[in-house]
Amino acid sequence: MCEMESILSSLDPQIQYLSHEFMADQVVFRAKARFVTAICPYCGLEANKVHSKYRRVFQDIPISTFETVIHLELPKFFCINIHCPYATFSVPLSFIEPKARKTKRLEKEILTLSLEMSSINSAKRLNQQNIKISKSTICRLIKKKKL
Structure with a gap:
């Protein structure tokens, strides 16, 4: 595991490092989540059918003198419970609040x-x-x- 991969896996082991790029005073990571199944946060049932993918962009602690920006691709899942009020949901992440930057x-x-x-x-x-x-x-x- 390279050093850049370990930075991302320290956030969550389900994050797969794809690439990184140094631009001026920042390092930009590209990664994706490896969630195959997820628990619906609204009804508690496990789902495994992916609805779509979406991207979150957020800032992490700097590496040396570089601002750290992470582009993370995440899956959205269909909830299989017909009584659940939500048809789709995204997996909550432990290291960042919903909608946080x-x-x-x-x-x-x-x-x-x-x-x-x-x-x-x-x-x-x-x-x-x-x-x-x-x-x-x-x-x-x-x-x-x-x-």
Whole structure:
């Protein structure tokens, strides 16, 4: 396993590394999820029929001096339960909240720094570390986490 693969597998072992590319001050990973079956989060039944695929793009902790962006292809499944209110569902990921643009470990790093200084200074320091964030985003994150 190469070092780049281990970075992605540290998020979730079901993620398959496809490629990476260095562009200016960032490294962009391309990966896909290897879910063959999934449990419907609404009714609890296991499903194995893929409806479609969708792509999530999010930021992770920087590698050295490079901003880390991950393009992850994920399957959407058909729910086989005819009484389930949802016909399709996506698999929840343990390392990122639904619709989030930053991994939980990156959010934790942002919050740790932002509790030590103002949101303006935190944003400046984080941007120097190639973590793209604004002071407003830091304030929203603190409010969301109720710190």
